Amino acid sequence: MIAETVCSAVAVAGLGIAGVLAFRKRFLKAARTAAYALVPLGLVMTGAVEWIVDTAFSPTAWAGFGVLGVAWLMFMGTRAVERRRSGRSGKEREAAIAPAASAPSLGESRRPTPAVQPKQPKQAKAEPAEDFSDIEAILKKHGI
Structure with missing residues (x-):
């Protein structure tokens, strides 16, 4: 009851200040103040203040x-005690969790990298120097 009264009083005071600001022709600030003043009133009307106070x-x-x-x-x-009692190392614990899990699902890979490198796509044969005469002509035309 008291919280609702305080929120309503704050809303009325804020709207009064907004009215004074509007009278002084500071409409943007008046609208912003009115918006802030209406928030506690809306909270009272929805029952949120009563729920919070309760x-x-x-x-x-x-x-x-x-x-x-x-x-x-x-x-x-219980999690801490369970970890301490198991007495397994981190790697053994991971293996016990999912024995058939792939390396990415267990975190960083502990396997050595494969010796075979993936095949690089064949690069096309380098063509002889392309003809840039048209580009050179445009650059000369602009004095570059």
Whole structure:
């Protein structure tokens, strides 16, 4: 109730300031101020302010955030213990996850590069010097 009243008062004050700016013929600044002033009013009308206030001052909501935090800590703790107990090296762990996985799916390739180089496409035979006489004529025409 109080939050809605404060937001409405801020909106009315902002619209009053926008009216003064419009009276002084600063229409662009007045329109911008009116737009900012209407935001809290719109939040009050949609019920978003009530929802935020109910969540922020609700002990049940804060207890829920605490439960979510404990659950997250438990997940991370069990992952750490599981990694420590497995006792495998990183490479063995990757092989155990997906034994038939290809190298790109496991990250950087640890295989040596193949000795055979891929075949280069054959280059066409170099033709004799092309005729640039027309380009030279254009350049001479422009004095270059």
